[in-house]
Amino acid sequence: xxxxxxxxxxxxxxxxxxxxxxxxxxxxxxxxxxxxxxxxxxxxxxxxxxxxxxxxxxxxxxxxxxxxxxxxxxxxxxxxxxxxxxxxxxxxxxxxxxxxxxxxxxxxxxxxxxxxxxxxxxxxx
Numbered sequence: 001x002x003x004x005x006x007x008x009x010x011x012x013x014x015x016x017x018x019x020x021x022x023x024x025x026x027x028x029x030x031x032x033x034x035x036x037x038x039x040x041x042x043x044x045x046x047x048x049x050x051x052x053x054x055x056x057x058x059x060x061x062x063x064x065x066x067x068x069x070x071x072x073x074x075x076x077x078x079x080x081x082x083x084x085x086x087x088x089x090x091x092x093x094x095x096x097x098x099x100x101x102x103x104x105x106x107x108x109x110x111x112x113x114x115x116x117x118x119x120x121x122x123x124x125x
Contacts, residue, residue, distance in 0.1 A: 002091075004049075065089050
């Protein structure tokens with residue numbers, strides 16, 4: 001999963017970079033709690049995160065995406081402010097050993113941008 005915090009620049013501009021940094025730490029904590037112990041949550045750069053998680057026995061990424069989005073429905077209380085946070089998530093499912101990490105990450109990144117564009121279309125409607 002490739003995850004981007006929507007409109008993070010606006011959070012930094014409105015509340016300051018220190019609050020933005022604390023928000024990123026809080027987001028990482030929530031994401032880590034959402035995944036299994038065997039999953040890996042990493043901050044890639046800026047406001048982007050990657051989750052690597054093994055799925056099996058009919059367990060799908062769609063369910064995890066839904067749980068993550070649900071976890072971010074309420075605003076964060078950070079540094080005395082209620083700050084709304086939304087995420088765009090791109091998913092790339094693959095069989096272990098079939099593809100290299102760079103191509104997997106690239107596909108998930110492309111899917112994240114599709115999700116981000118879909119969100120913008122919905123907001124404009």
